[in-house]
Amino acid sequence: MNSNTEVAERDVQDTGGLKYSRTVDDLPGPKGLPLFGNQLQMRGSQWHVTLTNYIREYGPIYRLNAFGIPIVVVSDRAAIGSLLKDRPEGFERSRGLRVRMNELKVGGVFTAEGEDWRKQRKLVTGGLSVEVIRNFFPTMGNMTERMLQRWKAALANGKRVDLHRDLKALALEIIVGIAMGYDLDVVNDEDNALQHDLDSLMRRLASRGTSLYPYWRRFRLPVDRAADRSAHDVEQTVLRLINEARERMQQHPHLREDPTNMLEAMIVASEDPESDFSDQDLVSNAIASVVGGIDTTANSIAWMINLLAQNPFAAAKLAAEVDAVLGDARLSREWEQMKQFPYLDAAHNETQRLRSSTPFLGLLSKADCVVADTFIPKGMVIFMPTTFGDGLDDKHFPQHEQFLPERWIFEHKPQPEDDPSRKLFPFGGGQRLCPGRFLALIEVKMVVSMIMRNFELEFDSKAPPVQQVMTFFMGPSAVPVRLTSRA
Template identity: 35%
Template structure:
């Protein structure tokens, strides 16, 4: 071996003990860890679901995956004693102050991972539903329940089948192992459909959610740092003040005997939380203080839903009334965010110490981005991404969980017992350190998201000719992942269609079982695991513990609660009635 066969991965003086450092060498993600006197270079993806290990942390000599908490020894890469899972550890070489690995070893690692998989089936040989000339299966899919039709087709035609929507020939995947494989092979083999990125850019809402390739890597580093545990801990008291506001709204409804449109109330809550977290302005929609910005932001999900399902980008040629309303909303949003970003830069210039204790997401993004080529447009896109994710996904996850609580008395009793035990005499969660102990509430949230995910269909496309399973996938082929169907198939032997939080909890009941997350994708999987998942789970724990501690609940209204896909999957016709628990005083 000569120095010419070595590949530089890091500079030794730049390594800080117990701080994981990412690197990409020859397209391979790596993570470098210095623990004590030893420096280790590992493959950078967790063998569980492919999360980026450099986004994790080192605890007690173990590198902890940010996805589901798998722990790997910093010296050997081995997971817990007695298990076979292990990170590949590359032989490290110190040349002057450079940490390097051997190019031949990396090539051998690539060859081993590639294996001998080869296509045995052509795309055109796959089964699928018959369609019409020109339009294919387009008229067999309705916008709001297309996911149900696609899942029915998976039952009929198998875990890999094909459909056609106009000119698009689409590979449908419901096999859990192949869904997970596709997640892990992002962003270099599969990407979000390019039409989605184009639509987001047209809305000037392109952030880490829609970015791809090197652009995604650049943005993700900044966004992850802006959503750290420390920033969430700093924000926690503010979030709980908004939970208290929701509690007062529900107390008033209970005292008046009024029915509650649950999704509307929860959307107000998540808008208030995300607006305050994002740019330090509490819109206070819970108390009816709806302003122009809230109405303007509300136009974005509607536009995304219309445009993602459109066969042609008609808005580039003809503006319908809804498109003109959207254009006016975008002008208002970007004027507001532009002022907020300018103000954040001014505050950081006046007080450089603010970079270590930012008051909101914009300040955190600006602080992380200064000198790193992160533009105001990048900040705007990621703030809008956070607003949309908060309003859409977290509100719907909460609504579906409360729906299951209405249906299951045993679930209500279990979550109430945990809330009572952890909150004591308090009506709300007061201590940030308590939330990790809400094991059953988190397990219930995960189970609700497993059965009622915000995105039951994820639309990707192949960047180049590749193979998925045993099927050849030509470049630019759309690949639709049926994530909910895959999850239920993966755990069919355990009664996967039933709501059961015990599947998520260790046998002794002490903690979540990270290994239970097989084929479960509400926050994605692979390198693009959602960086905002901890904020979402913190909101869910705050609201559910408040609800259990203070109220009795029951379903109101009549008729079934139905799934309706409007950009994300929402519950339709979900109305509840609340009653104060015995011992709670009426509102003054």
């Protein structure tokens, strides 16, 4: 395995056939505290901002340490591309994170490695195929229209729409709908038990993911016991939905050929005698898909609405495009319309560049290797930015602090070195590219086009600055945008 980008000509060393000119100890990096190292600098809701600032200060590869454990941060684009291609053979997720996710029943393809990952990847990709998403599209439209009616009623009664809350509620409805075939109607039902259980899991997952010590394995606080109950309840709910789906598929055999949600598609795949899938595989992947599909998509839409409201010129261009595509319709009901929003696609790409929901990925090297001319020993933790490296560099994106969707629109396909999409990795890359990427893109188009078709956006300039808040995913601290009905 070799993730080397370019070997320097000076002081080249050779270890086991790997050529390099420096080791981790030779890399620059910030000073740490005795015992703690840089651990305290990497905690809190702004740790991704701290790592991004260090990129500017120490360059495309630098080192940190946590309690004496070395960590390498790599932002070199070529090196990141090579690292992603080397997964899962050369690199894997942090074992600590995988264990903590599995403890809360959030596992499946996200925590699997090796042959187990290949088996489960097939299960999930089949469940989130273009065919399944297209079959679910009318239901997604119904859910989006339900939120539109809620917002219209609120404005008619002089109430302000809570975009932050409602966007997350709709994202939860959609992902539970396509993953499990279950209509939560969270937008209008804030007391739904499954919603509260999933929220509990997400809060504990975020807390445990940054905890210095896994205390819950020795003693459990009330919040940990509550999270355990939530994990059990979610698991039992999913098992019930699996049984209901199997009964429904027996009564309607055509669903085996034309599944309408991820659960039905996974059941079909699991019944292949050679698949070796268990009900636990179905449960864990259904839960993981829901957890992975709520905050990521809701945060992306929330950030886009914030940015559009602060950039009226871009908002007007997007509204004009949406009007032209939808005509008299208030939201999209035609699958083919999803291909007719180039400016919306550009606005989404620009949002990902500036405010990715997953700004950093963490990997663990499975063998000695070379990354950016640096010898990386087996077991080294590597952090890499998905968009916050080149994406926030004027050399690659002039006026990088500005929201400019136009930078993603070309008359002719750009050369690889000029293609901005090759400089960012918001959905990961290689074989472990996010399996929910296509669903997220369709959901963003559906919801944002509905918003721009029906409402004007007014940013509250008196509101406190919107902060980047990192929990398990990165989202805005608020969405201080007022909706008013368009004439």
